Amino acid sequence: MKLLKKGAEADLYQTKWQNSKAILKIRKIKNYRNSLLDLKIRKQRTIKECQMISFVKSFGIPTPLIYFVNLKTTSIMMQEIPGxxxxxxxxxxxxxxxxxxxxxxxxxxxxxxxxxxxxxxxxxxxxxxxxxxxxxxxxxxxxxxxxxxxxxxxxxxxxxxxxxxxxxxxxxxxxxxxxxxxxxxxxxxxxxxxxxxxxxxxxxxx
Ligand SMILES: Nc1ncnc2c1ncn2[C@@H]1O[C@H](COP(=O)(O)OP(=O)(O)O)[C@@H](O)[C@H]1O
Ligand SMILES: [Mg+2]
Missing domain, CATH: 1.10.510.10 (Transferase(Phosphotransferase) domain 1)
Structure with a gap:
């Protein structure tokens, strides 16, 4: 798995999902936040991101496919847009x-x-x-x-x-x-x- 970007909120890796090129976005623990609140925020944003990426497709916005969501690790496996x-x-x-x-x-x-x-x-x-x-x-x-x-x-x-x-x-x-x-x-x-x-x-x- 290759690290693509270390962001403020998430780390992004280039990887594979069942032979397709994929991006794994992992929302990181923020130690300055209370740990329960931190988990809640990371979960919320992970859920929101997946829901919205899929929802907006219904009115024609091009977005990556979501392959897999893991709420325990607050990570999203999605299609890589190779652009x-x-x-x-x-x-x-x-x-x-x-x-x-x-x-x-x-x-x-x-x-x-x-x-x-x-x-x-x-x-x-x-x-x-x-x-x-x-x-x-x-x-x-x-x-x-x-x-x-x-x-x-x-x-x-x-x-x-x-x-x-x-x-x-x-x-x-x-x-x-x-x-x-x-x-x-x-x-x-x-x-x-x-x-x-x-x-x-x-x-x-x-
Ligand atoms: N599905 C994807 N396909 C290709 N590149 C991606 C994809 N998702 C993220 N990236 C790359 O990783 C960068 C950071 O991802 P992003 O979801 O915007 O997280 P951040 O919250 O760190 O801005 C993007 O600007 C893009 O270059
Ligand atoms: Mg971004």
């Missing part, structure tokens, strides 16, 4: 894919799902399809305030990790998003994003 995280793609490609990402996020929101951790590392391009991963912090919510938090986060990520292409990729993202949620909801959400920004905890990024 490239959008974060690591050339800038021109990120700009182009931002529209697809906007559509995916619009589709999640339209179906009452907030992703909760929208970074460009959580989208993987494989062939011509963008897959969405990392649903441990997702929520079932139709509240526009929650959806606005998703948008605010991805905007911040574009601004910090992809500063040079921020404006064009954000514009493309919004285009894609609007094409799915419609003009009225789009106006409402972008107003909320500005509200969050003007509250001062965040500085506006454009």
């Amino acid at each position: 490239t995280p959008v974060h690591d793609l050339p800038e021109s490609k990120i700009v182009e894919l931002s529209k697809d990402i906007g559509k995916l996020v619009g589709t999640l929101h339209k179906n009452g799902v907030m992703h909760g951790d929208l970074t460009t590392s959580n989208f993987i391009l494989f062939k011509k399809t963008v897959f969405v991963i990392d649903f441990g912090l997702s929520q079932n919510t139709i509240k526009s305030e929650d959806h606005a938090v998703d948008l605010r986060l991805i905007k911040e990520i574009l601004n910090s990790a992809h500063a040079k292409i921020m404006l064009s990729s954000w514009e493309n993202f919004l285009h894609g998003y609007k094409s799915i949620v419609g003009s009225a909801y789009y106006a409402k959400i972008t107003k909320l994003v500005s509200d969050i920004e003007s509250r001062g905890r965040y500085a506006e990024v454009v």
